[in-house]
Amino acid sequence: MKIHEYQAKELLRAYGIPVPRGRFAATPDEARRAAEELSCRTVIKAQIHSGGRGKGGGVKPADSPDEASAVAGKIIGMQLVTHQTGPEGKKVRRVLVEEASEVQKEFYLSLLVDRSRKRECIVFMVSEAGGMEIEKVAADTPEKIVSCAVHPVVGFSPFQARKLAAALPLSAEQRKTFTDIVRNLYRLFLDKDCSLVEINPLAITADGRLLALDAKVDFDDDGLYRHPEIKALRDQDEEAPLEIEAKNASVNYIKLDGNVGCMVNGAGLAMTTMDMIKMAGGEPANFLDVGGGASPEQIEKAFKILTSDPNVKCILVNIFGGILRCDRVSAGLIQAAKNIEMKLPMVVRLQGTNVDEGRKMLNESGLRFTVAEGLYEAAEKAVALVK
Numbered sequence: 559m560k561i562h563e564y565q566a567k568e569l570l571r572a573y574g575i576p577v578p579r580g581r582f583a584a585t586p587d588e589a590r591r592a593a594e595e596l597s598c599r600t601v602i603k604a605q606i607h608s609g610g611r612g613k614g615g616g617v618k619p620a621d622s623p624d625e626a627s628a629v630a631g632k633i634i635g636m637q638l639v640t641h642q643t644g645p646e647g648k649k650v651r652r653v654l655v656e657e658a659s660e661v662q663k664e665f666y667l668s669l670l671v672d673r674s675r676k677r678e679c680i681v682f683m684v685s686e687a688g689g690m691e692i693e694k695v696a697a698d699t700p701e702k703i704v705s706c707a708v709h710p711v712v713g714f715s716p717f718q719a720r721k722l723a724a725a726l727p728l729s730a731e732q733r734k735t736f737t738d739i740v741r742n743l744y745r746l747f748l749d750k751d752c753s754l755v756e757i758n759p760l761a762i763t764a765d766g767r768l769l770a771l772d773a774k775v776d777f778d779d780d781g782l783y784r785h786p787e788i789k790a791l792r793d794q795d796e797e798a799p800l801e802i803e804a805k806n807a808s809v810n811y812i813k814l815d816g817n818v819g820c821m822v823n824g825a826g827l828a829m830t831t832m833d834m835i836k837m838a839g840g841e842p843a844n845f846l847d848v849g850g851g852a853s854p855e856q857i858e859k860a861f862k863i864l865t866s867d868p869n870v871k872c873i874l875v876n877i878f879g880g881i882l883r884c885d886r887v888s889a890g891l892i893q894a895a896k897n898i899e900m901k902l903p904m905v906v907r908l909q910g911t912n913v914d915e916g917r918k919m920l921n922e923s924g925l926r927f928t929v930a931e932g933l934y935e936a937a938e939k940a941v942a943l944v945k
């Protein structure tokens with residue numbers, strides 16, 4: 559789960575990491591009041607779940623409350639396009655009004671879970687080349703990134719904090735603050751089951767202070783049940799609407815870019831089905847696991863989710879009827895297809911208990927079902943239908 563910068567900064571503040579004073583605002587008027595309260599020069603920052611806002615015009619200075627209101631008026635409601643949002647951009651609903659800082663240097667600091675075989679643990683990354691996209695630094699000047707893996711049993715050691723600090727041009731006093739920051743970041747990361755904490759830039763201000771000017775904190779969804787206070791920070795406006803609908807229907811759905819919609823029971827079979835579609839020369843439009851049960855209600859919900867993606871040109875249903883008999887699946891499919899007036903061609907592959915009866919029901923239903931027996935055969939038929 560992702561959260562907004564203003565929420566991430568509250569967390570950093572709670573963990574003793576220095577962040578600028580700020581208020582969030584949903585209207586130009588609120589932005590004006592925020593700037594009045596802060597009574598200093600401010601920066602107005604679009605709050606969307608994406609980086610690269612600065613380049614896209616979502617981070618702007620304001621010298622007075624009047625200007626804060628005017629700038630917020632421009633940013634709120636805009637469709638902000640960044641390298642992470644895709645060409646359609648994301649609509650800005652809120653801004654963070656923050657005390658402006660005079661920046662002397664910009665560093666990069668992050669903590670993430672490195673899943674590669676070599677490491678499989680939490681890793682700190684730090685770079686003196688902050689402020690810009692870290693992907694670009696990694697590609698052009700990888701020697702400017704220093705990383706440090708934290709052993710899960712040993713924990714984060716003071717010498718590691720010193721190693722990270724040594725990668726940056728810091729004074730003795732700044733070094734001390736920096737080691738406090740990394741120690742606290744590690745504590746935050748573990749406490750809240752984070753998957754990423756990124757501060758870019760971590761700035762040195764004109765008067766020599768270290769300050770987190772930007773903050774990104776992501777959480778492991780599987781740890782959220784332990785943190786109701788984090789769960790409460792979810793902003794559904796920022797999530798793909800179809801994925802939210804799927805979550806509410808207990809269907810595992812992940813949208814992809816292809817045009818063959820998939821409805822499968824079981825995650826392993828769903829992955830295999832996607833592979834088969836690729837092998838047959840097609841592109842899956844999604845991963846969708848209706849779960850072991852695949853009740854008529856769930857099938858209907860899954861159909862609705864699939865058909866609301868305009869890219870989907872054909873639906874491939876691949877269901878193994880174990881405890882759930884194939885004739886029951888067929889009855890569910892027929893009922894759901896009738897209820898939602900399904901217009902798309904469907905390829906159905908059933909295997910398992912009562913499979914013959916199930917196939918017969920589909921063939922005699924008068925609906926646009928193409929019945930397949932083999933897995934690859936089903937994929938080929940679906941790909942042929944979209945071509």
Ligand code: GDP
Binds near residue numbers: 603608610611661
């Ligand atoms: P991002 O573009 O989404 O990563 O948003 P950031 O919060 O990182 O802002 C983009 C850039 O704006 C930063 O890299 C800074 O260079 C600049 N910036 C943000 N806040 C301030 C500020 O208070 N003072 C100054 N001088 N620059 C700032």
Ligand code: MN
Binds near residue numbers: 759
């Ligand atoms: Mn940034």
